[in-house]
Amino acid sequence: MFGEPGRGDRIARMIGIPLLLLFIAITAVFYVLFAHLAVEGDSMLPTLRDADRVLITKGYDDPRAGDIVVVKVRSRHTGELRDFIKRVVAVEGDTVRVDRGVAYINGVREADAYDFLTGEDDVSTPELVVPEDHVYVLGDNRPISFDSRFYGPVPLSATTGRIVAIYAPIGRIGTVD
Numbered sequence: 001m002f003g004e005p006g007r008g009d010r011i012a013r014m015i016g017i018p019l020l021l022l023f024i025a026i027t028a029v030f031y032v033l034f035a036h037l038a039v040e041g042d043s044m045l046p047t048l049r050d051a052d053r054v055l056i057t058k059g060y061d062d063p064r065a066g067d068i069v070v071v072k073v074r075s076r077h078t079g080e081l082r083d084f085i086k087r088v089v090a091v092e093g094d095t096v097r098v099d100r101g102v103a104y105i106n107g108v109r110e111a112d113a114y115d116f117l118t119g120e121d122d123v124s125t126p127e128l129v130v131p132e133d134h135v136y137v138l139g140d141n142r143p144i145s146f147d148s149r150f151y152g153p154v155p156l157s158a159t160t161g162r163i164v165a166i167y168a169p170i171g172r173i174g175t176v177d
Helices: 007-032
Strands: 034-038 053-057 068-074 081-091 095-099 102-105 125-129 134-138 159-168
Touching (some): 034 159, 068 134, 081 095
Antiparallel strands (some): 034 053, 068 081, 068 159, 095 102, 095 125
């Protein structure tokens, strides 16, 4: 009686094999199409929190204001190239200036489509035109963010991808604005 294939075995194969294939496909997509990164620090509060785990597209060739991206720039503390997560506020050809943490793009105050934090002592910058193949990035928590106000526009070649979602912790799962 033992070892004879029964109805239960057939059902297990009919369900188990497709579930296994689905798991393999999801894992492949998760690791082949996306990179992963843990958020370090509070420069993107309130959008991203310290220790959030995020999915990043591999490559970034179509920048748009409002995108949250990973840029590779030199740390002001160590001088080493590091990944920083920032929001694109201006793209090539845009004129940008920052007044106490609020960006003005082509003379217009940045969109309030997302939340950002500013303070009275925030850094201001003179007007500049974003060069070709560059983006101007700012952290959402402007009082503590190390961003384009300090290191200037970032070449597209220094962007490693766009943040598309938070996948951990479980209570924070979702897309980002």
